[in-house]
Amino acid sequence: MIETPGFLFTLVAFILVLGPLVFVHEMGHYLAGRWFGVKAEAFSVGFGREIAGFTDRRGTRWQFGWLPLGGYVRFAGDMNPASQPDPEWLALPAAERAQTFQAKPLWQRAIVVAAGPAINFALAILILAGFAYAYGQSKTLPVIGLVAEQSAAANAGLQVGDRITAIGGRSVETFDDLASYARIRPQERVRVDYVRGDAPATTDLQIGVVREQDRFGNQFELGRIGIGPVEPVRVPVSLLQAPLIGIERTGEIVGMMVDTIGQIITGRRSIDELGGPLRIAQVSGQQMSLGMVEYVGLIALISINLGFINLLPVPMLDGGHLLFYAIEAVRRRPVKPEVFEWAFRGGLVALLALMFFVTVNDLGAFGVWRSLAGLIG
Structure with a gap:
């Protein structure tokens, strides 16, 4: 439903x-x-006509505009777009x-x-x-515990017990690294480096694609390799470690954004996926x-x-x-x-x-x- x-x-x-x-x-x-x-002359959340606001003792006008799609701070002397002396x-x-x-x-x-x-x-x-x-933080090792039948992994010859070390030229430390890489690259052909036993090996793999629909009716095409981990591992994170993980995770998300923009520019991803304020609202x-x-x-x-x-x-x-x-x-x-x-x-x-x-x-x-x-x- x-x-x-x-x-x-x-x-x-x-x-x-x-x-x-x-x-x-x-x-x-x-x-x-x-x-x-x-000196800040105005601080506005929203554009257009002011619908509410006040002026503080420093002379800054704090206001809300009727169009809540942005905002601005107008500093003293901002008399031209270049903010240069005139x-x-x-x-x-x-x-x-x-x-x-x-x-x-x-x-x-x-x-x-x-x-x-x-x-x-x-x-x-x-x-x-x-x-x-x-x-906590996922520390599941990139060791294959399950290979789905007729999956991308099965077609590439990957087997249970293989430890994947790199995909598409990027090193892999956790199973989540694999999933994140594949998720935004459906149907792309990539190189997979792995270790079987003690011997390093390489294979080419075409990432599979699955079409999913969430409870709101949104449909997605996601990349899948068709493997599962041996055993999921999640470790607790201390208060000192947490900010470092936050920085690392933010960097990963920025990297995914760059990759996605590159896919749109090169035509590997549809421009229909670009969304604006209406989709953000949804x-x-x-x-x-x-x-x-x-x-x-x-x-x-x-x-x-x-x-x-x-x-x-x-x-x-x-x-x-x-x-x-x-x-x-x-x-x-x-x-x-x-x-x-x-x-x-x-x-x-x-x-x-x-x-x-x-x-x-x-x-x-x-x-x-x-x-x-x-x-x-």
Whole structure:
């Protein structure tokens, strides 16, 4: 039976995911700016017209916009997209000018910009560290205890007792490493290195594919090798070890994101899998209905996504600003404002085009286009 969370439930779940994550991201910028003495004129969660807010004693306007799909911190002196000095900035009194973003050294500006994505990664690390401390860490050895009939492993000649040491050129330490690698690579042909007895060996294997459907009707294609472990092993994690495991797990998720983007670029994965706010909202409602653990896990995943996407070298994003700061550091002078202006416009067009595309994808996933075609037909 397919279960579908209600619209209001989904909307609340979405806001409770995106709102706090946007707040955390912008708080990273705000705190770093405040540390370096930059005045924040506005801190907004959401875009568009203000629906609620207040002004603190430092003169910062804290507000909520009606469109909860992002946010921003506007620092004093942000008078142009390049955040570079201009006549209007030069006309400010010296005391006010000293509190502006443009007045700060390059390294401080870079830290302020990088602090947003950094705090998103820090939040995800904290959540994943908490999971590791609460539930332990899988240490199941990559030794085959079961080979499914007519599976990819069986066709490749793998046998019970084989210890897999690498797959696709990547070393393997646990059974989970195998599963994670195969999961996002259905039908790909890879090399598998293993040890049988005491003798190392190699074989080629085409990862199998299974089609699954969850309780909400979502369908997935997942890669499967067709093997099982000898005995699952999970070990407890100390409070000191947990953060290291959180960092390691976050790095693994980022690596999977990079791999997935590479698959989309090279055509090995359908671009239909790209989703936007509507699909995030849908998944938020579904995960919240499953329980708090699943919901908090989703928050960690989206926080990593938010940090990763913002570090992409696209003008308008934090990564675009950092790219221009790197160029400035090499050239020892800022990029010309008109160059940044054009890059900013190009980045805006690219982001709007991507937002339009993923929204079309989301509507397609919800069956909107099929319904319209049926009405027209």
